[in-house]
Amino acid sequence: MAGLLDKERIIAPPGFNRWLVPPAALAIHLSIGMAYGFSVFWLPLSRLLGKAQGLDGSLACPADLGFVGEVLSTSCDWKISTLGWMYTLFFVFLGSSAAIFGGWLERVGPRRAGVVAAFCWAGGFFISALGIHLHQILLLWAGSGIIGGCGLGLGYISPVSTLIKWFPDRRGMATGMAIMGFGGGALIGSPLADVLMKHFATATTTGVFETFLAMGTLYFIAMLCGAFGYRIPRADWSPPGWTPRASQSAMVTTRHVHVNEATRTPQFWLLWGVLCLNVSAGIGVIGMASPMIQEVFGGRLIGGAGALAELSTEQKAQIATIGAAFAALLSFFNIIGRFGWASLSDLIGRKRTYFIFFLLGTLLYSAAPAAGRSGSIALFAAIFCTILTMYGGGFATIPAYLADMFGTQFVGAIHGRLLTAWSTAGVLGPVLVNYIREYQIRQGVPNAQAYNTTLYILAGLLVAGFLCNLLVRPVAERHFMTDSELAAARTGAKLK
Amino acid sequence: MSDTVNRPTDDPPPSGASWAMVAAAWVLVGIPLLWGIAITFRKAALLFR
Numbered sequence: 437m438a439g440l441l442d443k444e445r446i447i448a449p450p451g452f453n454r455w456l457v458p459p460a461a462l463a464i465h466l467s468i469g470m471a472y473g474f475s476v477f478w479l480p481l482s483r484l485l486g487k488a489q490g491l492d493g494s495l496a497c498p499a500d501l502g503f504v505g506e507v508l509s510t511s512c513d514w515k516i517s518t519l520g521w522m523y524t525l526f527f528v529f530l531g532s533s534a535a536i537f538g539g540w541l542e543r544v545g546p547r548r549a550g551v552v553a554a555f556c557w558a559g560g561f562f563i564s565a566l567g568i569h570l571h572q573i574l575l576l577w578a579g580s581g582i583i584g585g586c587g588l589g590l591g592y593i594s595p596v597s598t599l600i601k602w603f604p605d606r607r608g609m610a611t612g613m614a615i616m617g618f619g620g621g622a623l624i625g626s627p628l629a630d631v632l633m634k635h636f637a638t639a640t641t642t643g644v645f646e647t648f649l650a651m652g653t654l655y656f657i658a659m660l661c662g663a664f665g666y667r668i669p670r671a672d673w674s675p676p677g678w679t680p681r682a683s684q685s686a687m688v689t690t691r692h693v694h695v696n697e698a699t700r701t702p703q704f705w706l707l708w709g710v711l712c713l714n715v716s717a718g719i720g721v722i723g724m725a726s727p728m729i730q731e732v733f734g735g736r737l738i739g740g741a742g743a744l745a746e747l748s749t750e751q752k753a754q755i756a757t758i759g760a761a762f763a764a765l766l767s768f769f770n771i772i773g774r775f776g777w778a779s780l781s782d783l784i785g786r787k788r789t790y791f792i793f794f795l796l797g798t799l800l801y802s803a804a805p806a807a808g809r810s811g812s813i814a815l816f817a818a819i820f821c822t823i824l825t826m827y828g829g830g831f832a833t834i835p836a837y838l839a840d841m842f843g844t845q846f847v848g849a850i851h852g853r854l855l856t857a858w859s860t861a862g863v864l865g866p867v868l869v870n871y872i873r874e875y876q877i878r879q880g881v882p883n884a885q886a887y888n889t890t891l892y893i894l895a896g897l898l899v900a901g902f903l904c905n906l907l908v909r910p911v912a913e914r915h916f917m918t919d920s921e922l923a924a925a926r927t928g929a930k931l932k
Numbered sequence: 933m934s935d936t937v938n939r940p941t942d943d944p945p946p947s948g949a950s951w952a953m954v955a956a957a958w959v960l961v962g963i964p965l966l967w968g969i970a971i972t973f974r975k976a977a978l979l980f981r
Contacts, residue, residue, distance in 0.1 A: 453946035459957035466961060617961075623968030665957070676943055758978050765976035768969060817979065 443545030448667040454602040454675070460665030461595030461614035464550055467655040467662075468557055468591040469621015471526045472767075474580070476626045478516045480633055480642035484571065485513045488640050510571040518573060522581040524862070529585025531859030534593045537586075538852025539695055542845075546594045550663025553591035554656050560584025561652025568645045589855070591659065592618060594666075596835045597848030601669050604844070605678050607836035608786070612778025615832040619771035625651070671926055687787060687908075691916045692843030694925070698850045703841050703911050706904045710790055711834050712857035712864070713901035717797065717894040718827025719865030724873070724887065725766055725820060726759035731884045732808040732816070743884060762817065769821040770828040777829025778836065786837035787908060793826040794902035801895035805888040831858075841911055845925060868893065 439445060448454075485495040497505070497512035506518060541549040563579025595614050603610035632650055636643030680690055698704050735742040737758045738751060747755065781789040800819045807816045838854065839847045869890050876886040917925070 451944040451946055451950070453950035453954055455946075455954045456950070456957055459954075459961045462961040462965075466965065617965075620965050620968060623972050624964045625968075627968065627971045673943070676945065761976045761978040764972045765979060768972050768976065813979070 441544075441548040441551055443543075443548070443668065446545060446547050446667050448669055448673075452667055452669075454669075456665060457595070457599060457602050457667060458610060458613045460662045461599060462617040463658045463662030463665070464553065464591045464594060465614050465617030466621045466624060467658045468553070468588045469618040470625030470629075470651070470655070471523075471530075471584075471588055471621070472619070473622030473626035473629070474523060474526070476629045477644060477647075478519050480644045481519055481568070481576075482513055482516050484568065484642060484644070485511070487642055490640070507573055514573050519576070522577055525577060525581025526585045526588060527862035528859050529582055530588040530592060531856045531862075533586040533589030534852035534855040535589075536852075537590055538593055538849030539846075541590070541593060541852070542597065542695070542849045545668060546598045546666040546848075547663050549590050549594040550659065550666060553587045553594055554659035554663060556583050556587025557591060557659060558587075558652045558656030560587060561648045561655065565645055565648035565652065568648060589852070592855070593848050593852045594663070596851050597844065597846075598666060598668050600835060600839045600844050600847055601673075603675075604680070605675055606779070606782050607839050608778040608781040608789075608833055609775070611835040612775045612832040615778070615835075616771050616774040616828075618831075619767070619774050619828050623767060623771070685785060686910045687785065688840040689843050689911065689916070692845035692922055692925075693841075693850075693911060693915050694917055694921070695846040695849035695853065697915050697917075698842050698846065699853055701842075701911055701915050703908055704850070704854070706908045707834065707837060707841070708854055708857045709904035710837075710901055710908075711830060711854060712861045713897045713904065714790075714793055714797075714827065714830035715858055715861035716865040716868065717801070717897045717901075718824065718830070719861055720869040720890070720894050721820060721823055721827070722763075722766065722770075723866045724869055724890070726756075726763045728887050729762045729813075729816065730755050730759045732887065733811075733813055734884070736811065737813065743882075745883070762820075765817065766820060766824045769824040773825025773828035774832035777825065778832035781833045781836060786833055786840055787905060789829070789833050790837070790905045791902065793830055794898045794905060797823060797826050797898045798895045798902070801891050801898065804891050805885075808884075808887075841908070843916075845917070845922065 483491075483494050486493050489495060494513035495511075497509060497515075501509065501512070506512070506515070537549070560580040560583045563583060564576045567573065567575025567579060596611055599610040599614055600607050629647055629651060632647040633643040636646035636650075693701070730737070731744050734744045734755070735747055735751065737755050740747075740751070744752065744755065777789060777793075800823050804816065804819050807819055834854065835847060835851050838850050842850050872890045872893060873886050876889055877883065881889075
């Protein structure tokens with residue numbers, strides 16, 4: 437079995453079709469992308485015991501039971517806020533595992549990393565299913581959150597370096613295709629989970645236990661197919677007829693920086709800032725998109741008038757459905773942006789692409805409150821859809837930016853370390869948005885207007901991102917590897 | 933200091949069978965993705981009613 441996973445085993449033979457690699461990468465990214473869609477499980481998971489006892493809702497814990505008591509209890513239902521920790525764990529462990537195991541991935545190759553990712557991600561589903569069966573939240577946190585989170589990190593970075601080496605002529609497009617899958621995973625996983633839960637549900641169960649088992653199995657098969665589809669090019673391979681342009685920009689190197697050296701360069705930390713600030717602003721918007729459109733437009737969303745608080749329960753339910761529709765629309769533009777902007781970056785360059793994100797983003801975030809006041813739902817939606825394309829585009833363009841700056845040899849590992857910016861943004865964005873909003877509401881600002889200051893502050897983050905991008909310059913000569921160091925790295929010598 | 937990754941090579945072009953495999957692989961990942969996108973559009977249509 438070990439031989440099957442070896443890096444040497446997956447070196448492509450002459451005549452191999454490089455277009456087979458992106459679908460393999462997509463199979464993995466579409467599977468792990470379900471992490472974005474886990475909220476579909478929160479409601480059924482929060483009603484497991486209630487439904488078993490024939491109640492309409494949850495079986496609430498006693499009021500005097502503290503947080504630890506609730507975590508350890510097997511006799512009352514979990515709160516949605518307790519389940520939500522799984523989401524935080526996903527993104528913390530995604531970033532940490534990508535940073536820690538990136539060097540290992542470069543050494544052992546993408547297939548082994550993809551197989552380990554499949555075991556972790558699917559294994560997380562199976563451990564969580566056991567947690568549901570025993571009604572033990574710690575098993576869900578450890579299974580999906582921690583072990584699954586490590587699978588996310590490994591799965592996410594597993595194809596990046598390989599795709600960049602197969603598509604030196606279209607780095608952005610190639611990584612954009614794979615990373616588009618991560619955005620698209622929830623589009624498939626959420627409705628699939630919904631269908632499966634309805635299929636497995638009985639009078640006394642929500643069907644979520646069986647759904648976890650079924651989805652874990654499906655993802656395991658899909659990810660193994662992806663991992664076994666990976667092939668790496670020979671070290672001297674390049675696309676037929678393609679040669680690097682002699683007049684290539686100084687921002688695109690043909691040499692290589694070691695992963696440990698890359699983190700000592702200002703360029704790495706500037707790009708870390710670029711990703712963190714772009715993602716913080718985007719995550720902030722994603723988190724508040726649905727409530728924002730409901731509170732800003734209120735009754736106008738259903739052809740009436742009046743603020744959200746003045747509407748009937750039935751009208752509020754209709755508006756909540758429209759809020760969910762808005763969130764769905766944004767998720768579509770998120771994946772479109774991943775492919776579109778990353779492909780465009782091949783033509784106009786990475787630095788210019790990020791300049792567009794930060795300049796256009798600042799303008800759009802600043803214009804959104806005025807669009808809300810104008811009463812135009814279409815204009816408001818168009819602004820946020822465009823913002824979401826740039827959020828996705830930021831994720832998908834960064835691997836190619838790294839390859840341009842640091843070379844392709846360690847780009848997977850360098851990308852892994854850079855993903856700690858994502859983990860940071862995953863905490864920073866929502867915290868910033870929630871605290872600013874709560875502070876304003878405490879100060880007496882009406883709910884519908886409380887988003888305005890938040891949007892201006894998010895625009896400020898983009899200005900900071902613009903400055904980081906502006907400061908990115910070619911990497912200094914002393915950081916590049918010598919020929920002998922590069923040769924040692926290619927023969928599989930252990931990383932420094 | 934020279935780069936050895938981006939040297940042009942004289943690989944044979946991919947065979948016709950390999951393009952059939954490419955098409956099959958894209959169909960396998962494309963169908964579920966299109967299903968997800970179709971459902972998303974159906975949900976999002978509510979916004980413009």
